[in-house]
Amino acid sequence: xxxxxxxxxxxxxxxxxxxxxxxxxxxxxxxxxxxxxxxxxxxxxxxxxxxxxxxxxxxxxxxxxxxxxxxxxxxxxxxxxxxxxxxxxxxxxxxxxxxxxxxxxxxxxxxxxxxxxxxxxxxxxxxxxxxxxxxxxxxxxxxxxxxxxxxxxxxxxxxxxxxxxxxxxxxxxxxxxxxxxxxxxxxxxxxxxxxxxxxxxxxxxxxxxx
Amino acid sequence: xxxxxxxxxxxxxxxxxxxxxxxxxxxxxxxxxxxxxxxxxxxxxxxxxxxxxxxxxxxxxxxxxxxxxxxxxxxxxxxxxxxxxxxxxxxxxxxxxxxxxxxxxxxxxxxxxxxxxxxxxxxxxxxxxxxxxxxxxxxxxxxxxxxxxxxxxxxxxxxxxxxxxxxxxxxxxxxxxxxxxxxxxxxxxxxxxxxxxxxxxxxxxxxxxx
Amino acid sequence: xxxxxxxxxxxxxxxxxxxxxxxxxxxxxxxxxxxxxxxxxxxxxxxxxxxxxxxxxxxxxxxxxxxxxxxxxxxxxxxxxxxxxxxxxxxxxxxxxxxxxxxxxxxxxxxxxxxxxxxxxxxxxxxxxxxxxxxxxxxxxxxxxxxxxxxxxxxxxxxxxxxxxxxxxxxxxxxxxxxxxxxxxxxxxxxxxxxxxxxxxxxxxxxxxx
Amino acid sequence: xxxxxxxxxxxxxxxxxxxxxxxxxxxxxxxxxxxxxxxxxxxxxxxxxxxxxxxxxxxxxxxxxxxxxxxxxxxxxxxxxxxxxxxxxxxxxxxxxxxxxxxxxxxxxxxxxxxxxxxxxxxxxxxxxxxxxxxxxxxxxxxxxxxxxxxxxxxxxxxxxxxxxxxxxxxxxxxxxxxxxxxxxxxxxxxxxxxxxxxxxxxxxxxxxx
DNA sequence: TATGAATGAGCCTTCATTCAT
DNA sequence: TATGAATGAAGGCTCATTCAT
Numbered sequence: 001x002x003x004x005x006x007x008x009x010x011x012x013x014x015x016x017x018x019x020x021x022x023x024x025x026x027x028x029x030x031x032x033x034x035x036x037x038x039x040x041x042x043x044x045x046x047x048x049x050x051x052x053x054x055x056x057x058x059x060x061x062x063x064x065x066x067x068x069x070x071x072x073x074x075x076x077x078x079x080x081x082x083x084x085x086x087x088x089x090x091x092x093x094x095x096x097x098x099x100x101x102x103x104x105x106x107x108x109x110x111x112x113x114x115x116x117x118x119x120x121x122x123x124x125x126x127x128x129x130x131x132x133x134x135x136x137x138x139x140x141x142x143x144x145x146x147x148x149x150x151x152x153x154x155x156x157x158x159x160x161x162x163x164x165x166x167x168x169x170x171x172x173x174x175x176x177x178x179x180x181x182x183x184x185x186x187x188x189x190x191x192x193x194x195x196x197x198x199x200x201x202x203x204x205x206x207x208x209x210x
Numbered sequence: 211x212x213x214x215x216x217x218x219x220x221x222x223x224x225x226x227x228x229x230x231x232x233x234x235x236x237x238x239x240x241x242x243x244x245x246x247x248x249x250x251x252x253x254x255x256x257x258x259x260x261x262x263x264x265x266x267x268x269x270x271x272x273x274x275x276x277x278x279x280x281x282x283x284x285x286x287x288x289x290x291x292x293x294x295x296x297x298x299x300x301x302x303x304x305x306x307x308x309x310x311x312x313x314x315x316x317x318x319x320x321x322x323x324x325x326x327x328x329x330x331x332x333x334x335x336x337x338x339x340x341x342x343x344x345x346x347x348x349x350x351x352x353x354x355x356x357x358x359x360x361x362x363x364x365x366x367x368x369x370x371x372x373x374x375x376x377x378x379x380x381x382x383x384x385x386x387x388x389x390x391x392x393x394x395x396x397x398x399x400x401x402x403x404x405x406x407x408x409x410x411x412x413x414x415x416x417x418x419x420x
Numbered sequence: 421x422x423x424x425x426x427x428x429x430x431x432x433x434x435x436x437x438x439x440x441x442x443x444x445x446x447x448x449x450x451x452x453x454x455x456x457x458x459x460x461x462x463x464x465x466x467x468x469x470x471x472x473x474x475x476x477x478x479x480x481x482x483x484x485x486x487x488x489x490x491x492x493x494x495x496x497x498x499x500x501x502x503x504x505x506x507x508x509x510x511x512x513x514x515x516x517x518x519x520x521x522x523x524x525x526x527x528x529x530x531x532x533x534x535x536x537x538x539x540x541x542x543x544x545x546x547x548x549x550x551x552x553x554x555x556x557x558x559x560x561x562x563x564x565x566x567x568x569x570x571x572x573x574x575x576x577x578x579x580x581x582x583x584x585x586x587x588x589x590x591x592x593x594x595x596x597x598x599x600x601x602x603x604x605x606x607x608x609x610x611x612x613x614x615x616x617x618x619x620x621x622x623x624x625x626x627x628x629x630x
Numbered sequence: 631x632x633x634x635x636x637x638x639x640x641x642x643x644x645x646x647x648x649x650x651x652x653x654x655x656x657x658x659x660x661x662x663x664x665x666x667x668x669x670x671x672x673x674x675x676x677x678x679x680x681x682x683x684x685x686x687x688x689x690x691x692x693x694x695x696x697x698x699x700x701x702x703x704x705x706x707x708x709x710x711x712x713x714x715x716x717x718x719x720x721x722x723x724x725x726x727x728x729x730x731x732x733x734x735x736x737x738x739x740x741x742x743x744x745x746x747x748x749x750x751x752x753x754x755x756x757x758x759x760x761x762x763x764x765x766x767x768x769x770x771x772x773x774x775x776x777x778x779x780x781x782x783x784x785x786x787x788x789x790x791x792x793x794x795x796x797x798x799x800x801x802x803x804x805x806x807x808x809x810x811x812x813x814x815x816x817x818x819x820x821x822x823x824x825x826x827x828x829x830x831x832x833x834x835x836x837x838x839x840x
Numbered sequence: 841t842a843t844g845a846a847t848g849a850g851c852c853t854t855c856a857t858t859c860a861t
Numbered sequence: 862t863a864t865g866a867a868t869g870a871a872g873g874c875t876c877a878t879t880c881a882t
Contacts, residue, residue: 032872034873044847044849044875045845045846045848045874045875046845053873120382157390157395161402165378167374168374169371169374180366188371188410195402195405195406253865254856254866256864259862259863431867453852463869464870465855465869468852469865473853539802539809580799581795581799581822584794584799585791592790605787616825619825674877675842675879844880845879846880846881855872858866860866
């Protein structure tokens with residue numbers, strides 16, 4: 001990678017970071033391109049060399065940040081000594097919990113992602129990383145399913161239901177303590193997630209034992 | 211209510227209707243006050259006699275429309291001969307189903323509501339009607355709980371979980387057929403709702419029988 | 421006409437005047453709306469209350485200025501004691517000559533009009549005045565034809581040919597002395613105009629004598 | 631001409647061609663340098679190695695295209711068996727007619743040339759070819775005059791008047807059918823051209839017979 | 841000769857809001 | 862209560878040109 005190429009990566013990354021700063025601080029629609037480039041220390045025209053428009057940078061940010069949440073969760077959890085021994089239900093709940101805690105600690109990020117996320121964009125984020133080291137969560141999920149001794153009916157819908165539930169619930173509970181605090185919500189929420197998983201769980205795979 | 215009072219109500223109502231038309235057609239941020247007042251046939255200044263600003267009319271609209279969804283659902287269902295005999299689980303699923311079908315038939319409305327709804331605004335919509343004949347769903351819900359022979363743990367959270375799940379899932383399934391069509395999603399979705407309800411359902415109330 | 425109405429007329433007129441100043445000084449494409457409103461002493465938004473865009477004000481200006489050229493020519497010439505006695509050929513040449521002299525004296529105007537004029541716009545200018553007292557040259561021309569004892573074949577094409585010839589020729593001769601000075605060109609030009617007129621001139625009208 | 635020299639010519643020619651494509655398709659001011667270089671497949675900076683700026687390439691294009699019109703007309707007509715026998719009046723009318731038909735068949739070119747042509751640039755085009763095989767119309771015209779048995783008063787002005795007349799008239803008639811279609815205009819137009827020529831035509835040259 | 845990333849002034853236009861009438 | 866002319870900051874975006882490589 002030549003010097004010039006590195007420089008370009010750097011610039012794109014700077015723009016993404018400063019844009020994120022502004023989006024989370026004062027919201028997407030109140031952030032202007034001028035704001036972004038001023039903070040990034042580049043000219044306005046430069047912005048348009050890297051991104052088609054404001055929506056483009058937003059979508060790339062969401063993809064990137066979502067991916068990052070999963071990467072952090074997975075790489076943290078994989079280090080727990082008991083990870084490999086856990087059943088899929090437990091694994092999923094732990095991943096969710098880890099992500100929720102990340103969001104709880106970074107409410108600006110939660111606000112930004114929730115307001116701008118759609119399942120389509122999200123699915124995309126999980127499969128096509130923006131930056132090179134973004135994790136591909138789809139692979140991780142598939143591995144979990146494979147490792148499980150059980151078969152699963154419609155794993156995509158299962159994930160979808162879980163994510164929609166979690167994403168709406170967290171937004172409200174973390175940011176507004178509505179209808180209750182996150183801590184109060186968690187048991188119920190995780191209970192519901194387990195119910196969803198179990199209701200999609202089928203028979204033992206041939207030649208496997210629980 | 212004097213003639214003048216009626217006239218005012220009429221004007222407010224006209225503004226709400228034309229604003230809704232524009233918001234659902236081209237979105238909130240692309241609708242200008244000019245658009246609204248032009249369609250409503252009043253002067254720009256007049257708008258500000260009825261609403262504080264653009265956000266004000268949007269919020270009132272969401273409240274009103276959400277309320278209307280419930281009112282329509284409940285008043286339709288109450289006419290079914292078997293309504294009174296249904297258990298609460300069945301009642302809730304039917305209400306949800308009715309609303310989902312309304313939204314499926316009116317996707318512009320779904321789009322508008324989903325993009326702009328938050329639990330806080332929503333709860334508000336269900337308890338404090340904007341226009342006089344908007345139903346108070348909180349009362350209906352409470353009545354359902356009272357009619358049920360069972361006790362319920364944390365009914366507000368239960369409703370919250372259900373609504374967050376449904377709202378995210380519908381948005382994606384109806385508008386984008388993601389991760390599957392509405393018809394394909396329904397069994398899973400309603401199954402999950404029933405799981406949530408059952409997991410909150412407690413003992414028989416004293417002196418009641420199932 | 422109310423005070424407010426007068427004020428609006430005044431503002432439109434001011435905008436037209438300052439726009440003309442800029443267009444003729446530094447050209448259409450190099451004049452910005454900012455330039456215009458700054459000189460006119462109004463806010464930028466105000467411009468758009470009076471004109472759709474830059475093209476709109478340009479077209480209105482051309483119409484207005486073209487009309488004015490004819491009005492000035494005709495009203496000047498009508499005051500000559502011999503005007504009524506002149507034949508149509510002579511009248512037309514005098515009108516053209518008067519206009520050419522106006523343009524010779526106001527080369528910025530010539531430059532502006534020539535670069536932006538098209539026959540369509542021009543015909544429009546001659547028939548539908550922008551401001552109330554703009555003359556309707558079409559009426560004057562028709563009157564000339566009527567007053568003439570001769571019939572004319574295709575008078576619109578005749579006028580068209582004359583105007584296209586004059587407009588191209590003047591532009592070059594006045595502004596660049598190409599292929600010769602205006603004074604040197606005039607005999608030839610007017611000779612050609614007379615030829616065009618005569619070639620369209622037909623028989624005596626019934627019951628008329630030359 | 632070395633290989634390198636050829637390569638340069640080729641690049642210049644490619645740039646001219648793609649620029650022409652864009653100018654005629656969407657107009658001069660709406661064509662950007664980016665558009666041109668992208669189509670030409672060269673880098674932006676390269677453009678400035680061949681042309682001073684956007685105006686430079688436009689002017690060169692006009693010169694080239696105008697020249698081409700004449701070259702095509704003359705070389706076509708010279709092939710007619712009767713060409714040598716024609717009088718100058720007839721020759722000029724045929725050249726004009728040929729050019730008009732070329733423009734009628736290529737209205738984008740007409741539009742581009744008319745909007746950007748001035749007598750100065752035009753005269754330049756006819757005398758100083760941009761590319762090597764562009765014809766020098768001035769020579770052809772002079773030859774015509776020489777071949778004619780008649781003397782001509784002020785042949786440059788004569789040509790000037792004809793061209794200004796034709797250029798304005800064609801623009802309007804071909805592109806807008808105003809004030810009438812090209813076919814309807816032609817007799818009048820060519821009649822006028824003949825009148826102009828005849829009015830410049832003088833005595834027989836000494837020692838010549840008609 | 842050729843490249844193309846970077847520039848940044850400048851463009852047109854929109855629009856929520858105010859206020860004199 | 863109602864009007865609608867006026868505001869002017871702010872917006873997103875373009876593009877001719879430069880210059881280090």
